[in-house]
Amino acid sequence: MQTEVQNHEYQKYYVPAQSPWPIVGAVALFLIAVGAGNYVVQATKGETGYGGHILLAGIAVLLVMLVGWFKNQIDESMAGLYSDQLGRSYRQGMSWFIFSEVMFFAAFFGALYYARFISVPWLGGASNNAMTNEVLWPTFEAMWPLVSTPGGTTTQEMSAAGLPTINTVILLISSITLHFAHVGLEQNKRKQLTLMLGITILLGCGFLFLQVEEYIHAYRDLGLTLQSGIYGNTFFMLTGFHGMHVTLGTIILIVLFFRVLKGHFTPENHFAFQAGSWYWHFVDVVWVMLYIFVYVL
Amino acid sequence: MSKATEVISPDTSAPHVGQVNGGHVHGDHLHDDHEHHDHIPKGITRWLFTTNHKDIGTLYLWFAFIMFLVGGAMAMVIRAELFQPGLQIVEPNFFNQMTTVHGLIMVFGAVMPAFTGLANWLIPMMIGAPDMALPRMNNWSFWILPGAFLILLSSLFMEGGGPAFGWTFYAPLSTTYSGDSTALFVFSVHIMGISSIMGAINVIVTIFNMRAPGMTWMKMPLFVWTWLITAFLLIAVMPVLAGAVTMVLTDKFFGTSFFDAAGGGDPVMFQHIFWFFGHPEVYIMILPAFGIISQIVPTFSRKQLFGYASMVYATASIALLSFVVWAHHMFTTGMPVYMEMFFMFATMLISVPTGVKVFNWVATMWRGSLSFEMPMMFAIAFIVLFTIGGLSGLMLAITPVDFQYHDTYFVVAHFHYVLVTGAVFSIMAAVYYWLPKWTGKMYDTTLAKWHFWCSLVSVNVLFFPMHFVGLAGMPRRIPDYALQFADFNKWISLGGFAFGLSQLIFLALLIKACKKQGEPVSAQVWDGAEGLEWEIPSPAPYHTFETPPVVK
Numbered sequence: 100m101q102t103e104v105q106n107h108e109y110q111k112y113y114v115p116a117q118s119p120w121p122i123v124g125a126v127a128l129f130l131i132a133v134g135a136g137n138y139v140v141q142a143t144k145g146e147t148g149y150g151g152h153i154l155l156a157g158i159a160v161l162l163v164m165l166v167g168w169f170k171n172q173i174d175e176s177m178a179g180l181y182s183d184q185l186g187r188s189y190r191q192g193m194s195w196f197i198f199s200e201v202m203f204f205a206a207f208f209g210a211l212y213y214a215r216f217i218s219v220p221w222l223g224g225a226s227n228n229a230m231t232n233e234v235l236w237p238t239f240e241a242m243w244p245l246v247s248t249p250g251g252t253t254t255q256e257m258s259a260a261g262l263p264t265i266n267t268v269i270l271l272i273s274s275i276t277l278h279f280a281h282v283g284l285e286q287n288k289r290k291q292l293t294l295m296l297g298i299t300i301l302l303g304c305g306f307l308f309l310q311v312e313e314y315i316h317a318y319r320d321l322g323l324t325l326q327s328g329i330y331g332n333t334f335f336m337l338t339g340f341h342g343m344h345v346t347l348g349t350i351i352l353i354v355l356f357f358r359v360l361k362g363h364f365t366p367e368n369h370f371a372f373q374a375g376s377w378y379w380h381f382v383d384v385v386w387v388m389l390y391i392f393v394y395v396l
Numbered sequence: 397m398s399k400a401t402e403v404i405s406p407d408t409s410a411p412h413v414g415q416v417n418g419g420h421v422h423g424d425h426l427h428d429d430h431e432h433h434d435h436i437p438k439g440i441t442r443w444l445f446t447t448n449h450k451d452i453g454t455l456y457l458w459f460a461f462i463m464f465l466v467g468g469a470m471a472m473v474i475r476a477e478l479f480q481p482g483l484q485i486v487e488p489n490f491f492n493q494m495t496t497v498h499g500l501i502m503v504f505g506a507v508m509p510a511f512t513g514l515a516n517w518l519i520p521m522m523i524g525a526p527d528m529a530l531p532r533m534n535n536w537s538f539w540i541l542p543g544a545f546l547i548l549l550s551s552l553f554m555e556g557g558g559p560a561f562g563w564t565f566y567a568p569l570s571t572t573y574s575g576d577s578t579a580l581f582v583f584s585v586h587i588m589g590i591s592s593i594m595g596a597i598n599v600i601v602t603i604f605n606m607r608a609p610g611m612t613w614m615k616m617p618l619f620v621w622t623w624l625i626t627a628f629l630l631i632a633v634m635p636v637l638a639g640a641v642t643m644v645l646t647d648k649f650f651g652t653s654f655f656d657a658a659g660g661g662d663p664v665m666f667q668h669i670f671w672f673f674g675h676p677e678v679y680i681m682i683l684p685a686f687g688i689i690s691q692i693v694p695t696f697s698r699k700q701l702f703g704y705a706s707m708v709y710a711t712a713s714i715a716l717l718s719f720v721v722w723a724h725h726m727f728t729t730g731m732p733v734y735m736e737m738f739f740m741f742a743t744m745l746i747s748v749p750t751g752v753k754v755f756n757w758v759a760t761m762w763r764g765s766l767s768f769e770m771p772m773m774f775a776i777a778f779i780v781l782f783t784i785g786g787l788s789g790l791m792l793a794i795t796p797v798d799f800q801y802h803d804t805y806f807v808v809a810h811f812h813y814v815l816v817t818g819a820v821f822s823i824m825a826a827v828y829y830w831l832p833k834w835t836g837k838m839y840d841t842t843l844a845k846w847h848f849w850c851s852l853v854s855v856n857v858l859f860f861p862m863h864f865v866g867l868a869g870m871p872r873r874i875p876d877y878a879l880q881f882a883d884f885n886k887w888i889s890l891g892g893f894a895f896g897l898s899q900l901i902f903l904a905l906l907i908k909a910c911k912k913q914g915e916p917v918s919a920q921v922w923d924g925a926e927g928l929e930w931e932i933p934s935p936a937p938y939h940t941f942e943t944p945p946v947v948k
Contacts, residue, residue, distance in 0.1 A: 111942075112525075112526050112527075112606070114447065114526050114527045114531055114939075115447050115531055115532055116447065117437060117441065117442075117445035117446060117447060118445055118447060118532045118535065119444075119445050120532065120536075121445075121532055121533070121535035121536035121539055122444045122445065122535070122539050124536050124539075124540070125536060125539035125540045125543060126543075128540050128543060128587055128590070129540070129543030129544075129546070129547070129587075131583075132543070132544070132547055132580070132583035132584060132586065132587055133547060133580070133583075135579070135583050136547065136579040136580035136581075136582070136583045136584075137579070137580075139579040139645070139649050140576045140579050140649070143649045143650070168532075184605060184606075187605050188529040188530060188601050188605050188606075189530075191529075191600070191601045191604055191605060192529070192530055192533075192597050192598075192601050195596075195597045195600055195601070195631055196593075196597060198631055198632075199593050199597075199631045199632075199634070199635045200635070201635075202631070202632055202633070202634075202635040202636055203635035203636070203638055203639055205635075205636065205639075206635065206636045206638075206639025206640065206643075206669055206672075207639055209636075209668075209669060209672070210639075210643065210654055210665060210669065213662065213665045213668065214654075214660055214661060214662070214665070217662070217665075218657070218660060218661060218662035218664075218665060219660050221662075222657060222660065226732070235657065236658075245660045248653070248658065248659045248660050249657060249658050249659075249660065250653075250656075250658030250659055252659065325646070325650055325651060325652055326650075326651035326652070327659075328653055328659035328660045328661075329653055329654065329659050329660035329661045330660065331652075332646070332652040332653060332654055332659070332661070336642075336643075336646070336652070
């Protein structure tokens, strides 16, 4: 019984020895929080202070930690220390991390829903809120997009045609190219892998470039800013957090690209590639949701 | 069981009745592992760099206890101010900071890390795993916590003071009317959230992927089951909290108007987002407690747990229902009547699976051969007192009645019964139950008895009269009150000071235990204890189950 289990089911689980990187990361997060907490206050009040410096120091330490920790991880992986079971742990961990990201975006989509279907109509007197409208802002009329707020801020609507549609196409194509890169990896077609991964990175950069163009257009031409009421808030917070995720995803893909060039990853063993690819597909799905709920509808 | 020969063991003859709640280890298989490998790193780097689930569990537990004392000291300030009517000791603004930071510390700094510490210590030992699935991330998720609380606590000394808007940080108190320290508050909450999410991912992956051969789902100890479900709740709602604090940050500093009607937002939206996090959060703080009680009661009743499967399903039902009850915190805020009805009935529905649990614990004790060691005493106190908190919760769930109770001391009494005599008592029960396994020595039973009885009496003097002053209309979060509440508040404060002092007995006991003073214990420790963790030696070796045991 015992030997049978050992032979068939048991593979040694790699429990790493002590590691200095988590504590470095803890210091980094501490500095980032202290720095950001002070910088936000100092920047918005126009005061001078050390907040920004502490924040930058924290980011620098975080980068050192990321490089060190990932290097450690990659070395162990290349040394063949990992088992199938550990690979499953990593994959499951990554899936749950992506689930937590989904829930983070859900909070902002929830805010969008609430503003659009509850708070703005109520301010306009919907349901039994006639007196709310009468007492607070009697001239306010409910509308979506909310281009004229109860407080009197006005802005213009961001249309779905043009850049947003082009960006949607770009991201959808990038998901497809990344998929074929993955297929190339699994079938050991390294050329296809390198080419498709490279195209994906270029598409990601193109998306980010156009997103910046769109923000410039919004601020300069439409007067649509972070301050222009709940429409601008939800627009910039959702697309902004998405843009941050695309940036991170692109960086991940670039790292993967250089690892591919160095000959890393085998058809059987490529957790990092898989995780990066999942992350990219997730970012893509979020964009589709954004396109539908923020731009089109 | 086969290990019991090599350690002093007064009574290990109790037969292993069943396999459901744990299972049996193949004895000699286990034996091979623990002779070698036990070189334990020395010095401070042992704790800073550790990837060992037992070390990290210890760190979490001590951190939680220190935070419990710090948060408790703030409660002492609150009770000192409320000892008499009128403003006596602290400024109202500082009083508000005390209630706010007391709540934040107790929730995020004491109860949650304590449960995570128990999860770290126990889950790998209970399921026969060599460690947590992601040991380095485990270290990271602990070590970012002290920094977060350092930031939160140091903000109290800032110009303008620390957060003073209540632990629920309702907008516009936290946006329009808050101080500069709000930014630090936001980022410290972000770190607490990151820590919880990483901890929860680790727990889930460990349970999914690291169970020993034969440890099937329905053989898992209930503590493992409840933590699995808790971890799911954590991953689902902590990011929503992150979203809420982010919106507070941008509303306060960057001119957004999520919670400002002038820009088309709504302060009520804050409450919806916050309580969408907040209600599952309260189950995050009680489900592991249910698991602990379900481990302890069978041991000291010398019976199998009554209704194991129903316990699992009840836990899952509570978790699912917890997502659709959040607005019962907001009955007086303003909502369409059909929504109030929905949230009222959904809330009352939760009492069904919770009732199943209480029934099962009592049924487990029914006709058992009971003994009353300290873990059992705390567990029984939990069952009785948590039920009181549950019943007052049922009263609060009734919408029209809640209009009367809302924001009174009745609410304070309710959630302290479920959190102090519920969650905290379960943590103490757990510490008494597993401490001998961790240290290899029995704790000082005399001190333990003093701790238990002092805590039990004082906690009721502290919280029970709050029901009366609350029903009579005393509002919460106010440093002053009308004269007719003076007598009750005097008793409440005295109970509070006594409860605070009682915890120092616990501190003394824990220090003695960590110095490894006391009688050596057997591997099984409690006769009647079942499960993998009772089949490894006491103290538990630094590395356990490097080769997975076989659970039959």
